[in-house]
Amino acid sequence: MFTQSTNLSGTLIPKFIVEGIMLYPIKFTPVYKSKIWGGSKLNEIYSRQIPATDIGEAWEISCRDDGMCTVANGPLQGMSFDRLIETYGAAIYGNIKITDGKFPLLLKLLDVNTDLSVQVHPSKAFIDQNGLDGEEEKNEVWYVLNAEDNASIVSGLKPGITREKLKNAIDEGKVEACLERTPVKSGDVVMIRTGSVHAACSGMLLFELQQSSDTTYRLYDYNRRDSAGNLRRLDVEKALGAIDYEGGAEFVERPECITKAGVKWSRLVKCNSFCLDEIEVDGLFRTNGNKNLGVFTVIKGEAVVRGNSVSVSLGEGESVFIPACLDKYVITGTCTLLYSSIKPRELRLKGNL
Structure with a gap:
């Protein structure tokens, strides 16, 4: 466990700098997120011993204020990820550009017990064009770790669906007729680029690598209600503007190794x-x-x-x-x-x- 000392000016400094501790392979303590669609597969498959039964996301590697991981092993145990970067600088990130002292990727495990909302993530161009300060683009990739029989994802819009047709379907309560669903199995790899309409559906465990962003526009949520009994927020206008109507999820073909x-x-x-x-x-x-x-x-x-x-x-x-x-x-x-x-x-x- 790292401790703190003071320098000559009285400023607190980490003890490990004084002792000259070198960096090493670092494990982090995951941050668990309860979700309306979450379940208990992390306990059942990985024996995580999490008391909650609605865990939808385990943030395995995260340097976000809303889910900051801490070091779980070695002499730096207990140090937050952002403090680690602040202290060691380029020894952590090398020649990679780091913005605001934060690691630019987020690694998650997703326990999809019931369908996620149908959603889209904005591109940087959409954010800049609309002056959406504080929002961030998000590309992501899924690796299907475990999938039940008949598992599927929403992989985009059906051919020929335009913004106008989608808006009409939303107004008429017929969104699901516009969605393309694709079966998935364990081992599938799916790239979700900005602008792609997508949703993971029930019965799967996913590894997710993404940009460290939490900007999501919900297009459709099956009329679900939150714990207070209110319909969950939708972001229809933003979603309609952010969608790439010609794009969708991309299933990655296995390359030669x-x-x-x-x-x-x-x-x-x-x-x-x-x-x-x-x-x-x-x-x-x-x-x-x-x-x-x-x-x-x-x-x-x-x-x-x-x-x-x-x-x-x-x-x-x-x-x-x-x-x-x-x-x-x-x-x-x-x-x-x-x-x-x-x-x-x-x-x-x-x-x-």
């Missing part, structure tokens, strides 16, 4: 906001960071990540943050990992990387 020495590496998504890779390890994965920060999330099996003499054990559904300064680290185990990053690293495996 690079294979060497018990490691298989595949790039799933690369966009201007983030990069998502899938890595299968059978034994030993020896790597270096190339001055890149990143997050490993175990989606199958177990792993141990070791760097700067600190070892982190990970079970299914758990994540570890790798600071940019951690040039060399080792992953051991038989597991499948998702690797989330801002700046994509070169796909190459040499002994292994």
